[in-house]
Amino acid sequence: MTRVVLTGAAGFIGSHLVEALARRGDEVVGIDNFDPFYPRAMKEHNLVEMGSLPGFTFREQDMLDVEALEPIFTPDTVLVHLAAKAGVRPSLADPVGYVRANVTGTAAVLEAARRAGVSRIVFGSSSSVYGDSTPVPFREDAIAIEPVSPYAATKRAGELLLGSVAPIYGFKAVSLRFFTVYGPRQRPDLAIRAFTRKMVEGSTITLFGDGTQARDYTYCDDIVAGVVAAVEWTGSMPVGVETFNLGGNRSIPTEAMVAEIARALGIEPRIEWAPMQPGDVQRTAADLTKSSSRLGYMPKISFPDGIRRFVTWFREVYGRTD
Numbered sequence: 001m002t003r004v005v006l007t008g009a010a011g012f013i014g015s016h017l018v019e020a021l022a023r024r025g026d027e028v029v030g031i032d033n034f035d036p037f038y039p040r041a042m043k044e045h046n047l048v049e050m051g052s053l054p055g056f057t058f059r060e061q062d063m064l065d066v067e068a069l070e071p072i073f074t075p076d077t078v079l080v081h082l083a084a085k086a087g088v089r090p091s092l093a094d095p096v097g098y099v100r101a102n103v104t105g106t107a108a109v110l111e112a113a114r115r116a117g118v119s120r121i122v123f124g125s126s127s128s129v130y131g132d133s134t135p136v137p138f139r140e141d142a143i144a145i146e147p148v149s150p151y152a153a154t155k156r157a158g159e160l161l162l163g164s165v166a167p168i169y170g171f172k173a174v175s176l177r178f179f180t181v182y183g184p185r186q187r188p189d190l191a192i193r194a195f196t197r198k199m200v201e202g203s204t205i206t207l208f209g210d211g212t213q214a215r216d217y218t219y220c221d222d223i224v225a226g227v228v229a230a231v232e233w234t235g236s237m238p239v240g241v242e243t244f245n246l247g248g249n250r251s252i253p254t255e256a257m258v259a260e261i262a263r264a265l266g267i268e269p270r271i272e273w274a275p276m277q278p279g280d281v282q283r284t285a286a287d288l289t290k291s292s293s294r295l296g297y298m299p300k301i302s303f304p305d306g307i308r309r310f311v312t313w314f315r316e317v318y319g320r321t322d
């Protein structure tokens with residue numbers, strides 16, 4: 001049994017992770033402040049969908065409050081830090097809020113963990129740190145110093161912050177770079193959910209770019225399996241930070257993504273094209289050599305299968321929280 005403190009527990013990825021950890025018998029303390037980036041009702045619904053899980057307790061708590069966080073930790077706790085303001089385009093409108101949550105917030109969580117004597121840490125980072133200048137497929141040893149949005153810069157800053165203090169504070173830490181995660185409970189700002197809603201409502205979908213943009217989409221259960229493997233890995237790693245990609249193992253052009261949703265819904269999509277948006281990158285693709293050999297990570301859910309599962313869930317909740 002592992003004791004885990006999970007920040008961002010009411011969110012999309014966090015809520016799936018709670019279920020997986022509780023199912024394997026871990027004690028999980030979930031923290032979330034229901035950040036208004038998207039509606040609180042959706043996050044409350046995530047907690048309801050989880051049902052009652054033995055070993056799981058939830059605290060509504062802002063992670064910026066170091067004094068309130070510190071007593072939640074014990075020295076044998078594994079910190080999984082997923083709380084953040086997520087999303088590339090919204091970060092262009094709120095860079096101050098993103099820095100506060102993702103940089104100051106990460107510093108606060110790490111400081112509370114340090115004071116309590118925590119050593120094992122898993123940090124949820126993002127493929128966006130690779131920017132638009134890293135050769136594909138992205139490898140973890142790429143220098144990644146040209147993020148193209150405030151969001152990407154804050155995630156890279158979080159990684160650098162963790163890397164700077166790990167040897168000083170004795171942290172055994174893993175930074176996981178998630179590649180566009182999708183599945184039930186997906187955030188409403190993300191394309192797959194937003195496009196699905198528009199198709200169901202008969203609205204026109206706006207695709208940005210010239211049709212060559214592509215994303216490495218990763219099903220939530222695969223991400224969760226990677227995070228759980230990383231939690232285990234921190235138990236035997238030396239002091240320092242190790243970075244791993246968690247991707248879906250194939251890059252899918254935007255139009256093919258839309259076609260897959262349309263197939264699952266049985267709806268003919270109406271599409272219009274617009275120029276590429278600031279902050280967007282051309283293509284993401286994860287090199288999984290390191291995460292497969294060291295963490296044993298390998299995504300299992302095919303894109304069509306993942307989209308079918310997402311659409312099934314969407315149909316259930318549509319009208320309730322969407």
Ligand SMILES: NC(=O)c1ccc[n+]([C@@H]2O[C@H](COP(=O)([O-])OP(=O)(O)OC[C@H]3O[C@@H](n4cnc5c(N)ncnc54)[C@H](O)[C@@H]3O)[C@@H](O)[C@H]2O)c1
Pocket residue numbers: 007008009010011012013014031032033034035036037043061062063064081082083084085086087101105124125126127155177178179180181182187
């Ligand atoms: N979803 C993706 O495609 C994706 C891709 C790459 C990286 N990530 C990263 O994974 C993590 C989880 O993303 P998600 O998609 O589940 O997002 P999400 O918004 O659903 O979850 C993040 C949670 O953090 C909480 N939070 C924000 N500020 C907080 C604060 N000050 N105190 C406490 N809680 C706070 C929010 O209320 C939210 O529930 C984030 O760190 C994100 O940057 C996500």
